[in-house]
Amino acid sequence: MTTVPSDARETMTPVQEILASDIGPEIPAPLLEQSPPPSYGVEDLDVDRYLSPEFMRLEYEKLWSRVWQWACLAHEIPESGDHLVYEIGDKSVLIVRQPDGGIKAFYNSCQHRARLIADGPGEGATSFVCGFHAWTYNLDGTLKHVPCQWDFPQVTENRARFGLREIRCETYGGFVFINFDDEAGSLIEHLDVIPEHFKPYPLEHRFSVANVRKIVPINWKACLEAFLESYHVYLTHPQALEFTGDANTQYDIWKTTSRLMTLTATPSPHLSEGGTPDDVFHATAAAFGAPEDQIPPLPDGMPARAMIAEMAKQLVGPQIGMNLDDRSHAELIDSIEYFVFPNWLPWAGLTQGLQYRFRPNGDDPCSSIFDVQLMLPFDPSGPRPPSAPLKVLQYEDSFVEHAPELSLFAPIFDQDFANLVAINKGMKTHGKPGITLGDYQEARIRHFHKLVDEWLAR
Numbered sequence: 156m157t158t159v160p161s162d163a164r165e166t167m168t169p170v171q172e173i174l175a176s177d178i179g180p181e182i183p184a185p186l187l188e189q190s191p192p193p194s195y196g197v198e199d200l201d202v203d204r205y206l207s208p209e210f211m212r213l214e215y216e217k218l219w220s221r222v223w224q225w226a227c228l229a230h231e232i233p234e235s236g237d238h239l240v241y242e243i244g245d246k247s248v249l250i251v252r253q254p255d256g257g258i259k260a261f262y263n264s265c266q267h268r269a270r271l272i273a274d275g276p277g278e279g280a281t282s283f284v285c286g287f288h289a290w291t292y293n294l295d296g297t298l299k300h301v302p303c304q305w306d307f308p309q310v311t312e313n314r315a316r317f318g319l320r321e322i323r324c325e326t327y328g329g330f331v332f333i334n335f336d337d338e339a340g341s342l343i344e345h346l347d348v349i350p351e352h353f354k355p356y357p358l359e360h361r362f363s364v365a366n367v368r369k370i371v372p373i374n375w376k377a378c379l380e381a382f383l384e385s386y387h388v389y390l391t392h393p394q395a396l397e398f399t400g401d402a403n404t405q406y407d408i409w410k411t412t413s414r415l416m417t418l419t420a421t422p423s424p425h426l427s428e429g430g431t432p433d434d435v436f437h438a439t440a441a442a443f444g445a446p447e448d449q450i451p452p453l454p455d456g457m458p459a460r461a462m463i464a465e466m467a468k469q470l471v472g473p474q475i476g477m478n479l480d481d482r483s484h485a486e487l488i489d490s491i492e493y494f495v496f497p498n499w500l501p502w503a504g505l506t507q508g509l510q511y512r513f514r515p516n517g518d519d520p521c522s523s524i525f526d527v528q529l530m531l532p533f534d535p536s537g538p539r540p541p542s543a544p545l546k547v548l549q550y551e552d553s554f555v556e557h558a559p560e561l562s563l564f565a566p567i568f569d570q571d572f573a574n575l576v577a578i579n580k581g582m583k584t585h586g587k588p589g590i591t592l593g594d595y596q597e598a599r600i601r602h603f604h605k606l607v608d609e610w611l612a613r
Contacts, residue, residue, distance in 0.1 A: 167424045170405035170416050174485055178461055182483040185352040186416070186491065186503075190407035195601035199589025202582050204604070205374040211520040215244045218497060218610045221336040223345045225499045225512055226250055228528075229258065229329045230362070230542060236280035236294060240273055241333065243514055248322060248333055249273050249283075251294055260324035260333045261296050266317045283319075292319050328358030330499075347412040349495060355486070356503050361530035363542035365560040368526050370516060371550060371572070373579040375498070375523035376603070379513040381571055381578075382492070382500060383603065385417045386596040389425050391570050396423040397430060397438035398459075406598055411606065413599045417490040420460040435459040439488075440466060444563055460484050471506050476534050479505065494599060496606045505532055509564065521579055527568070529561055550576075 171189065174182055204210055226241035232252040240263055241248045247263035249272055263271050265285040272283045272292065282299055283292045291300040296319035301310055310317050323334040325342040327350065332342050343350060371378050381387070388401035395401070400421035407414040420439045422430055430438070433452065436459035440450045445466070453462055464484040471487075472479045479487065482505060491503040500511035508530040516522040533540055548557050554565040554572075561568065582590070592600055 167403035168400075168421075170400070170403060170418055173400070173418055173421060173460075176458075177484045178458070179464065180481050180483045182485055183355045185348070185355075186483075186485050188407065189405065190409060192595070193406060193408040193413075193598035193602060194594055195598060195605060197592070197594055199587070199591055200601075200604060201589050202585055203588075204607075205377050205582055206520055208518070208520055211515060211518070213611050214515065214607070217613060218607065219243050219246075219335075219515075221334070221339060221613075222497055222610065223325075223332045223334045223339065223342050224497070225330050226260070226324075226333045227331045228363070228542075229326055229331055229359075230539060231276075232258070234279060237276075237278050238273060238280060238283075239276040244517070246335070247271060249319070250324065250331060250333070251280075253294055258324055258326065258331055259295065260322040260331075261319040262322060264320075265290050266298070266319065267301075272319065296321055328353065329361070330358060345411055346495060347410045349412060349493065349501070352414075352493070353501070353503060356505065356508075356532070357535075358501070358530075360535045361508055361532050362540045363528045363530050365527070365529035365558060365562075366543045366545050367528075367548060367554070367558045367561065368524065368545060369548045369550060369552070369572075371523050371525050371575055372521060373523060373575045374520050375513045375515045376607070377578055377582070378523045378525055378575060379498060379500075379511075380600045380603070381574065382511060383413075383415070383494060383599040384597050385415060385490075386593060387571075387574075388417075389423070391574060392567060395442065395567075396426055398435055398442060399423055401425070402596075404596070406595065408598060408602045411496040413494045413602055415490070415492050415599065416485075417492075418460075418485075419488040419490065420458075420463045432459045436462050439463050442563065443467075443470075460488065463488050467506050471531075475531050476537065477532060494603070496603065497610075508532070527561070529564065 226248060227239055227250055232238060235252055235254045238249060238251040241250060249261045249263040251259050253259055263273055265272055267288055267290045270285050270287040272285055289302050293299045298314055298317045301307055304310060323337060325332055327342055327346060385401045385404040388395055388399055398420055400418040400423060402424040404415050404417040420435055422435055436453040437450055439459060441447060464487045467487040468479040486504045487506055489504060490507060492500055493503060494500050498513045502509040510528040510530055512526040514524045516524045543560060546558060554561055554568040558565055
């Protein structure tokens with residue numbers, strides 16, 4: 156494969172022009188939107204943002220203590236008394252399904268001498284008993300029983316004061332969010348364009364076929380940033396150049412959200428010769444897992460994108476029990492990745508339903524927690540399919556070998572994660588005080604840091 160330096164962006168075929176040339180069902184309006192060209196300057200980002208314990212302390216104090224953050228999925232706690240624990244920094248949150256079907260969140264701490272109430276997830280609880288002195292709480296957090304209550308006149312006088320402390324908890328699309336700040340705005344307000352843009356892809360009608368976690372030896376922001384741009388495809392994922400429009404990716408930025416749209420069955424502008432439509436079709440089909448002897452020839456006059464979309468309908472539709480004939484090429488085959496500040500990356504579309512979450516891990520600025528779920532739609536008129544349980548990998552574990560349920564994304568993650576240790580070490584021996592970012596292709600990273608700075612300055 157011969158590659159050449161990419162030309163100026165103005166000479167590349169824009170995403171919207173390619174979408175306009177697609178033949179087939181109508182493309183949802185949000186995918187035809189473009190934000191004004193994002194530009195946040197070209198100044199370097201101080202490397203201490205990734206390495207400094209003091210900067211991490213400020214993030215815990217000013218950001219994580221006040222921002223909406225995805226804690227769990229509602230279907231993970233389907234029945235009354237089902238519960239799990241979400242942790243961020245030194246805070247532990249108990250999230251409980253209520254008898255009336257609602258969900259409440261509490262500081263996971265006994266009001267007696269502060270032992271954790273729940274050490275992990277559980278099912279069907281009728282109350283919560285502290286493992287230290289057996290103080291007991293109802294599912295709604297109210298205090299139920301205190302052994303030797305005669306010795307606690309302050310509890311007898313004001314029992315309500317000793318219930319579990321509730322934390323704000325709201326849901327969207329089957330995702331459960333918590334916020335430690337009682338004065339914060341609503342979750343829907345924070346989600347910005349997401350509720351409107353995801354109307355064609357209701358997240359509550361998805362189930363997880365993969366649920367994988369990995370502890371990563373790098374700052375949570377640096378880990379997240381590796382997934383905010385397609386600029387890295389050129390060398391990190393060279394096998395994708397034949398069928399991925401990486402350099403002409405469209406980047407959109409709104410208030411607390413952003414998006415990239417990278418088209419499939421479109422050769423990279425980096426290639427000196429893009430290949431024939433048949434070449435592009437075969438490369439794409441092979442990458443999507445089709446056996447070479449089962450890849451049909453591209454019919455005369457049919458664009459590669461149209462044929463790949465048709466194959467996606469035939470492959471995925473029966474698996475999920477849905478007719479996908481009314482879905483556009485973009486929804487079936489393209490990478491449409493959104494970002495919701497500070498750490499949630501939901502993918503739109505139907506066949507690439509990835510969900511990423513990135514968190515700091517304890518007090519080490521160079522350690523983070525990466526969660527990925529692969530979610531597929533299901534017919535809501537039938538039962539919800541069972542979701543995959545959480546699988547925790549060691550950093551050295553290959554996604555291909557240990558999480559094959561991630562399908563064609565597993566080898567891509569292995570390539571991505573091969574960079575992270577080297578990035579972390581490189582930051583510590585950088586030689587200059589900052590890292591350099593591109594003006595357009597890495598604008599989502601600048602937008603992310605702009606929001607971090609705004610929260611830390613509040």
